[in-house]
Amino acid sequence: MKRARRRTVRSKVTRRVVIALLVTIFLISTVNLIYMSRRVMKEQRVELGLATELCASQIDSWDKEMKGITEGIANSLVAKKSMAEEDIRPLIDLVASQHQELFFVYVATEEGNMYMARGVQYAKNVDVRQRVWYKEVKTLGHTIVTNPYMSATRPDVMLATVATPIFIDNKFVGAVGVDASVSTINDFLNSIDFENGAYGFLLDSNKNVVVHQNEDFNPKGDIMASADDVMPELKAIIDNPGSNIEVEKDYRGEMMVYSTARLNESQWIIGVAYPQNNISKHVDRGIRISLFVALVCIIIASLDMAHIIKKVLRPIEKINPVMDRVLEGDFTTKVDFGASDDEIGELQFKVASILNTVSDIIEQQKYVLGEMEKGNLMVEDIDQMPGDLNEISQSVNSIKETFNDIISDIQFSAINLQSFAMGINESSDLAEMRMVFEELSAEANALMDKTAKFKTAIRTPEDKMLEETMSKDE
Numbered sequence: 001m002k003r004a005r006r007r008t009v010r011s012k013v014t015r016r017v018v019i020a021l022l023v024t025i026f027l028i029s030t031v032n033l034i035y036m037s038r039r040v041m042k043e044q045r046v047e048l049g050l051a052t053e054l055c056a057s058q059i060d061s062w063d064k065e066m067k068g069i070t071e072g073i074a075n076s077l078v079a080k081k082s083m084a085e086e087d088i089r090p091l092i093d094l095v096a097s098q099h100q101e102l103f104f105v106y107v108a109t110e111e112g113n114m115y116m117a118r119g120v121q122y123a124k125n126v127d128v129r130q131r132v133w134y135k136e137v138k139t140l141g142h143t144i145v146t147n148p149y150m151s152a153t154r155p156d157v158m159l160a161t162v163a164t165p166i167f168i169d170n171k172f173v174g175a176v177g178v179d180a181s182v183s184t185i186n187d188f189l190n191s192i193d194f195e196n197g198a199y200g201f202l203l204d205s206n207k208n209v210v211v212h213q214n215e216d217f218n219p220k221g222d223i224m225a226s227a228d229d230v231m232p233e234l235k236a237i238i239d240n241p242g243s244n245i246e247v248e249k250d251y252r253g254e255m256m257v258y259s260t261a262r263l264n265e266s267q268w269i270i271g272v273a274y275p276q277n278n279i280s281k282h283v284d285r286g287i288r289i290s291l292f293v294a295l296v297c298i299i300i301a302s303l304d305m306a307h308i309i310k311k312v313l314r315p316i317e318k319i320n321p322v323m324d325r326v327l328e329g330d331f332t333t334k335v336d337f338g339a340s341d342d343e344i345g346e347l348q349f350k351v352a353s354i355l356n357t358v359s360d361i362i363e364q365q366k367y368v369l370g371e372m373e374k375g376n377l378m379v380e381d382i383d384q385m386p387g388d389l390n391e392i393s394q395s396v397n398s399i400k401e402t403f404n405d406i407i408s409d410i411q412f413s414a415i416n417l418q419s420f421a422m423g424i425n426e427s428s429d430l431a432e433m434r435m436v437f438e439e440l441s442a443e444a445n446a447l448m449d450k451t452a453k454f455k456t457a458i459r460t461p462e463d464k465m466l467e468e469t470m471s472k473d474e
Contacts, residue, residue, distance in 0.1 A: 017305045022298060029294040045245050048259045052272045053242075055200055056261040062188060063162065063265035066102075066178055067143045069095060070164035073107070073176040081168050083109050092117040095178075103159060103181045104151075107166075108134055109174035137163040137175045145266035147204035148182050150222040158182040158219050160210075160266075182219060186211040197254075197275040203227050205267040207238060214251045234258055234271070241269050247276055322355065361385060361392065368396055372403065 073091055080087050088107045096105040096117035105117040112129055114122040128134055133146045143164040151157045159179040166174045185202065202211040208224040209217045217230050227238050233248040241262040250256045255276040262269055364382045371379035379400070382393040 014306055014309050017309065018302050021301050021305065025294050025298055025301075029290060045257065045259075048257060048272060048274045049242070049245065049261075051274075052259040052261045052270065055272060056263050056270045059188070059202070059268075059270060060263050060265050063145055063263065066145075066162035066180065067164065067265065069099065069102075069105075069178055070162055070176040071143060073105075074164045074166045077107070077166055077176075078168055083107075083166070083168070083173050085113075085115060088115045089117075099178075101180070101184055102178050103157065103184070104177070104179040106178075107174060107176050110172065133161045133163050133177060134175055137165050138172055141165055141167075141172070145268075147206060147208070147268075148210055148219060148224065151179065156221075158222070160185065182210060186218070197277070199273055201271045201273070203238065203269040203271070205269075207269065210268065217251070234260075238269060238271070322351070326355065357386075365392070365396060368400065372400060378404075 073095060076091055077083060077087065092105045092107060092115065096102060099105070104120060106120075106122075107115045108128040108131075109115075110129070112127055114128045116122055122128065132149065133144065136146070137144050143162065146161040146163070148158045148160045151159045159181055161177050161179050163175050163177040165172055166176060199213040200211075201209065201213065201217075204210050204224075207227045208219075209227055209230060210219070210224075212218055217225050219225075228235055230251075231238070234246070237246060237258055237260045241260040245257060245259050247255055247257050250273055256273040257276055258271060258273055260269055260271040361382075368379055368382055381397040381400070384390055385393045
């Protein structure tokens, strides 16, 4: 029978352990990557929402600053209880000089007068009391922020107004207003530090586009684009600012993640478009790091397991050379594997005990059979052996005892034969001689009965002569 290709225990154990290790790390890494990817996506979306809220708070702060300016002017005039030009102009000129970013600073009165800072002349034949912002602030009785509109003084400029009513003795006497150009708002929004590829956009309370990175969406004269028309895919998050984040293509065809928030002061809507690739980069980076760590863990664990397996299985390797000598029939070497306190050490001890026992048995058999070969049938019996091995000792001892009996009988018969031969020589009585031969025949039959159980090869006289000739030649 042809023996299969030999594979070591170390290779089998190492392969199994490494496979189990790889499967374990693969499963753990897969679960970790899925969890991490979702976690990173969620964190990035939360971060985007926070960035949008931060932008909204910054613009709200800008609105509050504008409101602070108008309310400061109004409070100063209320304190003076005067709406005279000589009290109004120094105040608005001072404010205008301190806030160069403001396009116009002015005070409108119930008499229809319009006082503007920096010497700007109000449009002729335009009743300030009919302006939308004036009517709104008079009706509401508190500071307002208007949606962008075309300036009456500068028809080529689109403005947003922050206005505060003036009440003297609980009577509405006029309003303070400051105007910021939409281009100023655009510059302010663009000054916000967005990450690579991200940008912000601003809608008024009517969902018209005020500021957008795409110039085609921005106001042109008194014409404003509705977000529902130019960005219909974002209708859900525009109608419910802060409630949803969706992935859609922007005007460039790039996949963007959007977030919106409503401004508290003006009720305008600010949105931030964030490239999905930026989020994917964070996820990919996390995946690469996880895979690298998993690879390092696999290498370290594999090397460590290979070393441990080699160390653990090293005692077993000592058994093979001993077994090779046993297969060659060499039982002379006493086996001693060394001390070990684990299962492998126990196995080594038992193998050594077995081999030492077999070696002792063989030595005893060699000695007993050698003595028998020399003709010494008085040699001591082989000691009793454990288990099935005892049958060997019993068989050898039985053979020795049988041979001893047969040889003794042969010797006894030879003595009798010699005595009978002497008696025959001294007697000539045929009856007596017949009796002697009958006794010899009986002894020969008894000897034949004892040797009947042995099977022998019968040698002819020619065989004996050939053996003698070969013996002489040698």
